[in-house]
Amino acid sequence: MSTGFVFALAGAVLFSLGVAGVVLIGHLLRRILAFNLMGSGAFLVLVGLAQRQDVADPVPQAMVLTGIVVAVAATALALALVRKLHALTGQLGLPGDVDE
Amino acid sequence: MTTLVLAVALFLLANLAVALIAAARGPTAADGMLVALLIGTTGTGILVLLAPVMHLPALVDVALVLALLAAIGGIAFAKRAWQRTEGEHD
Amino acid sequence: MIEWLSMALLLVGAFFFFAGTVGLLRFPDVYSRLHALAKADNLGLGCVLLGLALQAESIAVALKLLLIWPLVMAASAGISFAIARRADRLGITPWRQERP
């Protein structure tokens, strides 16, 4: 059990937690949080599995660095959409959802 | 020497985990904010201790950024989002 | 000699962090918990930083380590002030010992 493997395992659990959150939670702000957790899990899997014998592979690290920036941009866009939706319809859930 | 530094880092992480659980379960909304204060100091300590263990001097810079951003996050939360109507107790 | 002094400082720092955690777990209200965390943890961090600076290889690295301490102290003073003022404004009353 090396460091990379432990964090890759944690990343896999984190990813499934995030997917469950995105699917099951109706509140849109919380859904954005779950989406971010999902992305963090994927990043951990990428960097953790790329580490062999404690030597880090720089290519997945550069990819993850880009991915973090993209995730922030996606979060900002999603938040702008949620604000607009709330201003137009006054609710914080999508119309097809059952709860909330 | 490296073993002792790593042991101190592990001890600080255990402290952080216990205090995190205690602060997140606290009765008032202010207890949730204690977490920002906690991670500003303890997280900085852990990163500074990890720098000689892993032979990565750049971790000291990460510690600086962490200290700064914990402060910014905590103050932004206290100023911006933490509003409550009068008479509501939790 | 310097080796022993550095080890002793690291252990003292760990003790102060432990004291801060015990204070967080045992104290009755927000203000005293804030006091325990801000004071004990910053002292512990100062001891740890001094202990690490003693075994740094160059004077520039040691100065950089010691420079973190005032920054963290200023930051935690700011956060403590913001939390305490906000809690006071929201009407959280300080704890007092009941007199029989």
Add this chain to the structure above:
Amino acid sequence: MTLAFDLLLALSLLWTAWRTLATPRLDRALVLFIVFGLLMSLAWARLAAPDIGLAEAAIGAGLTGALLLDAYGVLRRRVRP
């Protein structure tokens, strides 16, 4: 001892993520999300990637946290004028 450190860090990451999704109060969930980002930067430090740690602390926790808090404040003020 490194294994114990990694396991403890991974467990606290997972606990924070779970509480972020499960807390009933939204403001506390936002604080826990910021804490999750800061813990992630500790994890990047353990994975020998200090550059990602810097980016995660500054962008992932700081910028995303500020955006979320701002949106929360606006939505909250709109609900209760």
